[in-house]
Amino acid sequence: MNSVKTYTVEEAKRKLESYCAYQERCHQEVSNKLLAMRMIPEAVDVVIVHLLEHDFLNETRFAQSYVHGKFNIKKWGKQRLRLELKKRAISKYNIDVALKQISEQAYLETLDALAAKKVQLLAREKNTWVKRKKLADYLLYRGWESHLVYAKVAELVP
Template structure:
């Protein structure tokens, strides 16, 4: 009837979570889920999270900043997608706005221009309307603002 469920003491779980957070920036939601998956009781989860916060293993502002800079610079995501993903992870509005401020307007627009140009040149579509639609869909999916996307699509696909 009983399954063999691995249990952890608070100390063991704390050590595991210290390593988990030290390896890569984590948000509170990921840490809470990890502890639930380890079958920890809610009181123990709260104690461990407080410990991680006090010892700076867990920091929502730092997570938001590294997340935004990574996804923007590596995956070329726009502000709308970044905002959506951080909301999904229950990051506070203040930390989201602070992290998004880290991206300068010049850098933002130059990344957008480069991404759009690269995408247009890699498309092998002879029908101009289809080509424009594919470019627009691609850029909107990546979270770039609609007014930028439509302007750029009209400029690049004639």
């Protein structure tokens, strides 16, 4: 007989409270966690409502925290941040609010630093076109807007 742990609604509430208190979570992560705990849909709804009412779960706060962390640590651009938040079913309003917290100056300074660092790593590359392509691909993959990327490539790899 396989022993699969089952949870009461109260146990699930306590477990998910600590899950959400440890780190900001989105609704999707909480739902997936509850489904992995083999909770029925009605119980999932009850637990999510409880977490919302007691401010353990807050989509706006999650989006702001996510953007802050990924921008400052991983140096992601707004395109990538928007895409990743959409994947997590965050509302357009909350995505926009979160992205507005990045100052234009900090955004452009981060792009400058990231591009300059990558150009140094590409210093051995002799072919200008290859160097341009590698720099552009790198910045686009990280989610920087194409008009900013191509302007930066033209500036750094003449």
